[in-house]
Amino acid sequence: MKKILIVTDGKAGxxxxxxxxxxxxGYSHDLLKVSYPFRLCKALSYAADKAGILTTSLFSAEKxxxxxxxxxxxxxxxxxPGKVIARQLKISVAALLFPSGYKLDFDCILAxxxxxPPDRENIIPIPINLTAVNTDFYEKGTSAFLKRHTxxxxxxxxxxxxxxxxxxxxxxxxxxxxxxxxxxxxxxERCVTTSRRTPAAVDELIDSYPFDYKLIxxxxxxxxxxxxxxxxxxxxxxxxxxxxxxxxxxxxKAHVEVLMNLxxxxxxxxxxxxxxxxxxxxxxxxxxxxxANRKVSLESAIEKARKxxxxx
Numbered sequence: 354m355k356k357i358l359i360v361t362d363g364k365a366g367x368x369x370x371x372x373x374x375x376x377x378x379g380y381s382h383d384l385l386k387v388s389y390p391f392r393l394c395k396a397l398s399y400a401a402d403k404a405g406i407l408t409t410s411l412f413s414a415e416k417x418x419x420x421x422x423x424x425x426x427x428x429x430x431x432x433x434p435g436k437v438i439a440r441q442l443k444i445s446v447a448a449l450l451f452p453s454g455y456k457l458d459f460d461c462i463l464a465x466x467x468x469x470p471p472d473r474e475n476i477i478p479i480p481i482n483l484t485a486v487n488t489d490f491y492e493k494g495t496s497a498f499l500k501r502h503t504x505x506x507x508x509x510x511x512x513x514x515x516x517x518x519x520x521x522x523x524x525x526x527x528x529x530x531x532x533x534x535x536x537x538x539x540x541x542e543r544c545v546t547t548s549r550r551t552p553a554a555v556d557e558l559i560d561s562y563p564f565d566y567k568l569i570x571x572x573x574x575x576x577x578x579x580x581x582x583x584x585x586x587x588x589x590x591x592x593x594x595x596x597x598x599x600x601x602x603x604x605x606k607a608h609v610e611v612l613m614n615l616x617x618x619x620x621x622x623x624x625x626x627x628x629x630x631x632x633x634x635x636x637x638x639x640x641x642x643x644x645a646n647r648k649v650s651l652e653s654a655i656e657k658a659r660k661x662x663x664x665x
Contacts (some may be wrong), residue, residue, distance in 0.1 A: 355422050356421055358385055360438060362387065368427070370582055371425045376423060377451075380422065380423075389411065389413070390413055401491065412433070419443070421442065422445075423445045423662045423664060424436075424445070428450060429453075435448065447658060457473060464479070477661075480629065483598045483599075484604070490574070491582065497565070498584075502544075507542065508543070510581040511545055513594075514551065519615055519620060524552075530638070543563075543566045544581060545566070545567050546567075546581070547559060547571070555643050583604070587610060589612055592612060606648075610650040629641075
């Protein structure tokens with residue numbers, strides 16, 4: 354089977370987007386972990402790239418053989434190594450996310466529209482993060498969930514992320530969200546999952562509410578999200594979870610309600626949500642429900658990427 358080489362920084366969020374592109378293109382993949390031994394090396398990579406110097410001496414990676422059709426790289430640590438390795442192997446290279454600070458001479462760049470990328474032939478703006486398109490993944494996830502819990506009536510689900518560089522999460526904020534959700538969803542079965550980033554105090558708060566199904570990640574690492582996306586009438590997702598929001602507006606039929614917890618209302622992540630709201634794909638939940646269940650299709654973007662990469 355034809356393969357694509359994923360040059361990865363090891364971050365799950367970046368790696369999963371690279372895998373999603375390979376899957377959408379119909380290719381299997383191998384992973385190549387790269388890293389910069391010193392911060393200075395990464396700083397030098399920007400200058401080297403602008404000067405047209407593509408060298409493996411700035412980063413660490415195992416040697417690879419040319420058994421691949423293309424290279425895919427996601428994130429600032431992977432951009433320069435991905436380009437270097439692709440040029441050495443004489444194959445095309447795709448960058449996911451906008452490679453700010455580097456020359457934009459990748460064969461294909463799938464860039465978030467909220468980064469306001471320039472209008473170039475090799476740049477494909479997309480409104481969301483790339484997510485898995487494998488139907489089998491969702492079917493297996495749903496089947497595994499139904500062995501644990503079978504909804505007895507129409508269901509809604511809460512997907513709680515956690516604090517990070519762009520968002521906060523306190524018990525006071527979450528209590529407001531949960532009280533509003535319970536008031537607005539009377540008559541529905543209610544499900545919830547927390548994540549590895551959810552603070553312990555918020556886990557305890559969520560655990561105190563009478564959900565029909567709850568997954569507290571600190572106690573159980575089962576993933577109910579494929580089932581939530583596939584089965585639920587409505588999904589409530591915290592704004593820090595851009596990957597989960599992307600999945601929710603891509604798959605299933607659920608109406609998507611965003612629980613705002615961003616630190617900066619003018620950040621690119623706020624622009625990400627605003628774009629989905631304007632397209633009717635999501636709604637900012639403040640106690641009132643809305644009909645926001647338009648799903649995003651990336652089919653045309655994937656086909657353009659296929660052409661730019663020269664893949665069959």
